[in-house]
Amino acid sequence: GAVVSQHPSRVICKSGTSVKIECRSLDFQATTMFWYRQFPKQSLMLMATSNEGSKATYEQGVEKDKFLINHASLTLSTLTVTSAHPEDSSFYICSASTGGTDTQYFGPGTRLTVL
Amino acid sequence: QKEVEQNSGPLSVPEGAIASLNCTYSDRGSQSFFWYRQYSGKSPELIMSIYSNGDKEDGRFTAQLNKASQYVSLLIRDSQPSDSATYLCAVIIGGADGLTFGKGTHLIIQP
Numbered sequence: 001g002a003v004v005s006q007h008p009s010r011v012i013c014k015s016g017t018s019v020k021i022e023c024r025s026l027d028f029q030a031t032t033m034f035w036y037r038q039f040p041k042q043s044l045m046l047m048a049t050s051n052e053g054s055k056a057t058y059e060q061g062v063e064k065d066k067f068l069i070n071h072a073s074l075t076l077s078t079l080t081v082t083s084a085h086p087e088d089s090s091f092y093i094c095s096a097s098t099g100g101t102d103t104q105y106f107g108p109g110t111r112l113t114v115l
Numbered sequence: 116q117k118e119v120e121q122n123s124g125p126l127s128v129p130e131g132a133i134a135s136l137n138c139t140y141s142d143r144g145s146q147s148f149f150w151y152r153q154y155s156g157k158s159p160e161l162i163m164s165i166y167s168n169g170d171k172e173d174g175r176f177t178a179q180l181n182k183a184s185q186y187v188s189l190l191i192r193d194s195q196p197s198d199s200a201t202y203l204c205a206v207i208i209g210g211a212d213g214l215t216f217g218k219g220t221h222l223i224i225q226p
Binding site: 032034035042044045046049057059064093095097102103104105106107108109 | 147149151157158159160161163203207212213214215216217218219
């Protein structure tokens with residue numbers, strides 16, 4: 001149980017384009033989903049927290065207008081990187097937790113490369 | 116500043132021995148603590164969570180929490196080469212929802 005999927009697993013795009021990443025909880029309803037970013041040889045950094053039907057809460061230093069998060073259902077959250085630039089190249093990982101517990105289950109991640 | 120500290124390693128342990136991984140955290144309001152394992156290029160996978168002082172065992176893994184000293188540790192018994200990975204300590208800082216991660220300890224199990 002507690003399986004989280006992400007799509008796509010890898011994406012290469014040109015600078016200035018937008019990229020959408022999907023995160024799905026496959027066998028449970030995720031009341032809260034989280035988006036993390038991991039640069040090479042660094043640890044995961046929380047970008048934002050989203051609750052179904054509510055606006056996402058962004059961490060300090062994360063531009064909400066650049067990283068658009070939608071959590072329209074209890075099983076799907078999307079992260080859109082708008083006007084991507086090479087410095088946005090990173091490993092983006094979502095996680096999800098169920099109501100009543102704070103354990104987070106991670107998706108397999110999406111490796112974004114912006115040329 | 117609220118932080119989670121880990122020794123980055125690498126920590127080299129012979130196969131079959133006990134690997135001991137340590138983590139300290141700065142926020143006394145923290146209530147939830149997790150150990151994740153991350154293989155190179157992959158996302159973290161949950162090993163175990165711990166919430167109360169003392170030990171919690173799950174198979175070859177034992178997590179230990181001491182809130183007074185603000186540290187949490189992970190012991191891996193009968194270490195196997197497949198245990199070679201980066202081990203991430205993660206904490207839910209008081210009042211937050213998301214995880215604050217340490218930088219991870221790179222563990223190498225020598226056959």
